[in-house]
Amino acid sequence: MTPLIHVVEDDTDHRLALCDLLEAAGFRAEGFAGGSAAMAAEARPDLVITDLRMPGMDGHAVLSAALERDPDCPVIMISGHGDLPQAVQAMRAGAEDFLEKPYDGMHLVTVIERALRGRAARAEIGRLQDSMTRTEGGGLLGQSAAMTTLRDRIAALAPTEIDIVVTGETGTGKELVARALHAASPRAAGPFVAVNCAALPETLFEIECFGHVAGAFPGAQDKPGKLEAASGGTLMLDEVEAMPAALQPKLLRALQERSVERLGENRLRPLDLRIIATSKTDLRSLTLDGTFRADLFYRLAGAEIAVEPLRALGDDILLLFSHYAGLAAARYGRPLPEIDYALKQSLLRRPWPGNVRELKALAERFALGLDMPEGPAAAPAEAESLADRVAAFEAREIRLTLERCRGNTERAARSLGMARRTLNDKISRYGIRV
Template sequence: MSNGRIILVDDDRDHLRAATDWLTVNGFEVLAFERAEEAYKAIADGPVDLVLTDLRMPGIDGMTLLSSIARKKPGLPVILLTAHGDVSLAVEALKRGAENFIEKPYNAERLVTILVKAIEKSRMSQEIGRLQKLVVEKDNEASAIVGDSAAMRALRQRIAALAQVEIDVLIIGETGTGKELVAQALHRQSHRAEAPFVAINCGAIPESIFESEIFGHVKGAFTGALSDRQGKFEYATGGTLFLDEIEAMPLSMQAKILRVLQERVIERLGENRLRPVDVRIVAAAKTDLSAEIASGRFREDLFYRLASADIRIPPLRDRAGDIEQLFRHFASLAARRYGQPEPNVPPPLVHWLVQQAWRGNVRELKARAERFALALDKDPQDIMSGTEAAALPEQVSQYESRIILAALERNDGNTAQAAGDLGIPVRTLNEKIKRYGLRPSGET
């Protein structure tokens, strides 16, 4: 097996021939050139592991060749052969990106050792880069916003438009619809993508430590504060702070958050110093907060400050056409993650999936898909709980009832509007509602 493919450049023919023979004997594939111009063409045309070049040559010298390689083939190791008096120049070459330099006359065994180590280092760096890229691609795939329905296409367009605007955003969607996924997409597509994305679940932090968690504290601010501590706002500097379940934020904290949104400064607990913060706020709520505002549990001024731009995520029941794609996507990801074969999703199972209510939305569907991929659920026929064994009229009735229920929910129970969406008379809709027990007939 070859130790590596080397480009050797030297205008000294005797040295070029001797070095080529020696390196070939030691397991290297060597392409030898007397002129840097010819060597550079070979570098551009094919795979190369390392370039070993003399520093001083007529025409294009080793330093110029190094600069050209650094521009066109970054990461390709270059080792310079120098005369004793060129050491200072070789040191300058190291600053410009050379891997190493060797003084002539050199020890032939040492030359081989240096080349082997340089190529191993380069290959390891390339492999790390490949794995990192693979991880990023998998992360991107896992965090993709999946769905080809009109609602999801509109959602992606909305995200793309708002990502480029420096404005705080409120995301509204039922539990399990993917609010954090949307927040992450806003972050990734913004100019803040290289800075932190910090997520806080406002419903999971006890009120007694909420201020310390968000704003940080100084030593001695309270019993147990043994040192200064940076809060989430400071930690997210330059990036995005995601406030999930904003409706659960303690009322006492809402005025302080409002001030931060308006002035972009924070005070650590126990400190009088104002600290500027550069963050974008993305908040999320399960509803439009109108009920919370009416009951006095949520500040109206904070709502309007957060909702200067909003993104509404449709529930899964309103985009049944995406269910099959989502199920296959999550099942495939789970299979690959745990080394399982690509799952086969039979048409009857797809039919059954589309008919389900999915009250837990995409989160519930994802959990079902992962269990299916890992064969943790029963046989698909058992999963469907006898749906396929039902007579055709019963299947049609089940399907129709779900369509009607979805139309009613879209229109807040208004049967006239729902009938318009479905393209049927109100009287017909009321009869079907009564037949399926969805709602007492005549209720609007």
């Protein structure tokens, strides 16, 4: 429904002109000559614009009454007197913004749109708070194009039986996406089993994934592996790019045949499962240098989902921060501090190398009233020379290649097509930790 805006202004000409401007911008507008009439109106507005100095109820009284009636209603105050102390008082009392006459009409529309987006975001938090508390699903909350696309992608793929690869930087919520796919699938009543391919030692990987029978080794009892445990549900292979090369063909065979042979026995046990693999690097590129088997990749990647980094989500950063701060405040039994304008700007400028995981930790510190460390400032692109941008790209590619090669500089040098000594020089120059 088109948002309704109440305009409280005792100047008739200005009130009518402002209503015309708002309706031309696509809003519904209703004008009132005084605050009392506005507060007595039957229709509840989505936003209020009020003059500061009026007979009877002034702008401060309108602000107070509007917030008492609807604490989440944005109020924009307008004054022709340029009174800075009044503006500060209004903002502290909860006004969304304070504009001085004469103001730019397009700027006012921008302020209104921003305020309404913020209100919609807070409403979404309220609607989803209970379910988010149960599932810690804050990573799928948001109104940005990236989050909308991600939810649509999940909704389209979840009902299918195809295996999926989910890629994204560390801390972007790849496991959350995997759980959402499972929860929205016909397998939701079945188990969701996660295997951390990076944390499981190679010597134990086969036993943990494929299981074993009694007598397979001294003291062994019958034990199903992770693949069997996930039968009827979903198996998540977390950080699949770290899977030991020697085990990749064994997993490939199990997935192709949808059956598993436990250690110590010679019969196949059927599997009924769906695979969701997550990776913080592009698996397709890993197949080019032989780090990851191409045939295993194509078996896993029936479809692919890319999760955007937090820094690409715009105002969703504020929504997620508010969500996690609210959860933390409730958990510790503390009132949620105000997220003021300065903090909002700081959050939007932060580069978030740790993504949602970093944001969650920062939100908890905020809810507890602790000092929040400043993040590294994101340098504006125009401040960097071409040489700086080339160096940054080269350092990033070297880091990713070293990560794919698990720190093996000889393999990394071959993959990058340079001498090992040259690579070592660049590692030293860029301060890269191997």
